[in-house]
Amino acid sequence: MSNIDWDEVDNQTQGGSYPEGDYEVVINSWEPVTAKTGTKQIRWHGVIINGPAGINQKITEHTPLTEKSFWRIGKLMKACGINIKGLGKMGLDSPKFSKILNLTRNRRSIWIVGKDEKDTSKRNKIVDYAPVNDQESIDATDLIGAADVPAFLKE
Numbered sequence: 001m002s003n004i005d006w007d008e009v010d011n012q013t014q015g016g017s018y019p020e021g022d023y024e025v026v027i028n029s030w031e032p033v034t035a036k037t038g039t040k041q042i043r044w045h046g047v048i049i050n051g052p053a054g055i056n057q058k059i060t061e062h063t064p065l066t067e068k069s070f071w072r073i074g075k076l077m078k079a080c081g082i083n084i085k086g087l088g089k090m091g092l093d094s095p096k097f098s099k100i101l102n103l104t105r106n107r108r109s110i111w112i113v114g115k116d117e118k119d120t121s122k123r124n125k126i127v128d129y130a131p132v133n134d135q136e137s138i139d140a141t142d143l144i145g146a147a148d149v150p151a152f153l154k155e
Contacts, residue, residue: 017123018059023051023111024132025059027080027104033062040065040092042073042101049108061111061126065092072129079109079129081137100140108132 025046033043044061048054063072077084082103090096110130116123 018057018113019052020114020124021052021112022130023053023059023113024049024108025051025111026106026108029105030101032065035062035064044076044104046111059111076109076129077104077140079131080104080107081109081131081135082107083137083139083141086141099143103138103140103143108135 026049027044027046029045031043031045032040034040041062041064044063046059046061048057048059061076063069063076065073074084077100080103082100084100087100090100109132111126112128112130113124114127116125116127
């Protein structure tokens with residue numbers, strides 16, 4: 001039989017919905033998933049370390065892998081203090097893309113929770129990301145190697 005962790009249950013919000021506000025989040029992991037609609041996306045797993053709903057709560061975000069939504073991944077990477085300038089184009093199924101996403105592990109960012117007026121369920125959702133000021137930035141081109149970045153992108 002399973003066990004219940006009363007401390008964990010006490011820290012959870014009903015239905016996974018969080019009050020509007022800014023949440024400082026540490027990203028623990030990510031995974032590629034497919035939505036019920038068939039859209040491929042990245043599921044980000046994080047833990048709230050500061051925010052209106054308390055701390056040590058799990059939070060999940062989904063970023064669709066569509067051209068219309070690539071900005072969300074870019075904005076999240078930058079909010080995590082990862083410099084993506086000069087990376088150029090790369091395949092979503094490439095090992096380099098996975099390496100770049102792996103840079104988010106244990107990085108902090110602000111996830112801004114607000115209302116999605118288009119969502120009829122009236123649930124709150126993550127509407128934007130912002131950087132944490134006291135986190136050192138890292139350069140993603142250092143990870144994949146300068147030789148992999150065309151010279152004109154380095155300038």
